[in-house]
Amino acid sequence: MVGPGTLALHEPRFQGKEASFLMDCLASTYVSSVGAYVDRFESDLATLTGAKHAVAVVNGTAALHIALLLAGVQADDEVLLPTFTFVATANAIRYCQAIAHFVDSEANTLGLDAHALREHLAANTHMKHGVCINRHTGRVIRAVLPMHTFGCPVDLSALLTVATEFNLQVIEDAAESLGSYYKGQHTGTSGIFGTLSFNGNKIVTTGGGGALLTNDTELARKAKHLTTTAKVAHRWEFVHDQLGYNYRMPNINAALGCAQLEQLPVFLAQKRALHDRYKQAFASVDGIRLWSEPAHCTSNYWLQSLLLDEPDLALRDAILAAANDAGLMTRPAWTLMHELPMYAHMPRAQLPVAQSIAARLINIPSSAGLGVSG
Numbered sequence: 001m002v003g004p005g006t007l008a009l010h011e012p013r014f015q016g017k018e019a020s021f022l023m024d025c026l027a028s029t030y031v032s033s034v035g036a037y038v039d040r041f042e043s044d045l046a047t048l049t050g051a052k053h054a055v056a057v058v059n060g061t062a063a064l065h066i067a068l069l070l071a072g073v074q075a076d077d078e079v080l081l082p083t084f085t086f087v088a089t090a091n092a093i094r095y096c097q098a099i100a101h102f103v104d105s106e107a108n109t110l111g112l113d114a115h116a117l118r119e120h121l122a123a124n125t126h127m128k129h130g131v132c133i134n135r136h137t138g139r140v141i142r143a144v145l146p147m148h149t150f151g152c153p154v155d156l157s158a159l160l161t162v163a164t165e166f167n168l169q170v171i172e173d174a175a176e177s178l179g180s181y182y183k184g185q186h187t188g189t190s191g192i193f194g195t196l197s198f199n200g201n202k203i204v205t206t207g208g209g210g211a212l213l214t215n216d217t218e219l220a221r222k223a224k225h226l227t228t229t230a231k232v233a234h235r236w237e238f239v240h241d242q243l244g245y246n247y248r249m250p251n252i253n254a255a256l257g258c259a260q261l262e263q264l265p266v267f268l269a270q271k272r273a274l275h276d277r278y279k280q281a282f283a284s285v286d287g288i289r290l291w292s293e294p295a296h297c298t299s300n301y302w303l304q305s306l307l308l309d310e311p312d313l314a315l316r317d318a319i320l321a322a323a324n325d326a327g328l329m330t331r332p333a334w335t336l337m338h339e340l341p342m343y344a345h346m347p348r349a350q351l352p353v354a355q356s357i358a359a360r361l362i363n364i365p366s367s368a369g370l371g372v373s374g
């Protein structure tokens, strides 16, 4: 929430059946760890994304944690990820006691650069018994974790080719890209797992929430088991057959999610319309442009981004100050992960493009309801 007279960066919108589903959930008394809305939300998500299975969880970070564990990421393994991401992507790797290994992004998609990744791996790793080994640290590089930035899909074909060559598991952080497609395929459905977030600032919210997507029925069963305290089904006994997690999405959050998902097509159309309006407005402004989806990609345009032609932190900060003073909530990109104290000592590639993007990018008010009356 922002003060009066301020335009938020991103506000949720509740104009569908949210209230009626929530009242129905309360009336059922099933507000917590069991209930029909969770099943319905999972099935709606699977239908929407084309994934065979969706498992709803408490938040997107928890979804990443479970995806990494089930992809076989072990303590002291390395996992590749863009330095240009939200901190949750890196934190989930650390929750597995694995090592975050940061790689560069490309300006076109704002996401992981598969070609730079290939060069980095070719120069710094060797394959041993079919496993990719970091030549400098001796550790196994187990997986790659791309993130679809502000809704834009990464170049998945190029990335999947590199992952196959170096035998890396692919987990897609699709927290920001519900409703985004790469060559017609929904993001989060190409790797072993994709993960979603339904935090209050995302395109669809459950208050707090997340989900795992997978096409593997056995992995979906394991994900459900691990996120529900690994309890063995029984009429009365409490038996848990491994270390599990209490990560299940409460039914009341799923009720909100079911209503929100019905609105997704409307949100997508509104965000695209907003993008077109911004595009026109900035077309005649020198030195700055509105970021737009590349060919083969359909972005959900979750957040709209301006990019300065040249990295210029002083200009970027002057624009941020002027806009925020004028009641327009604008934000820079995240501080790059390798610059944060808990990640400064972790392995990394050359990161010139991520550094340039960070010094050029400004996110501007992006709510679906912007410019829509009511």
Ligand SMILES: *Cc1c(COP(=O)(O)O)cnc(C)c1O
Binding pocket: 059, 060, 061, 062, 085, 086, 088, 089, 147, 173, 175, 176, 196, 197, 198, 199, 209, 210
């Ligand atoms: C929102 C987000 C997440 C997950 O966030 P939660 O708040 O845990 O749901 C993960 N990665 C990225 C890139 C995100 O934007």
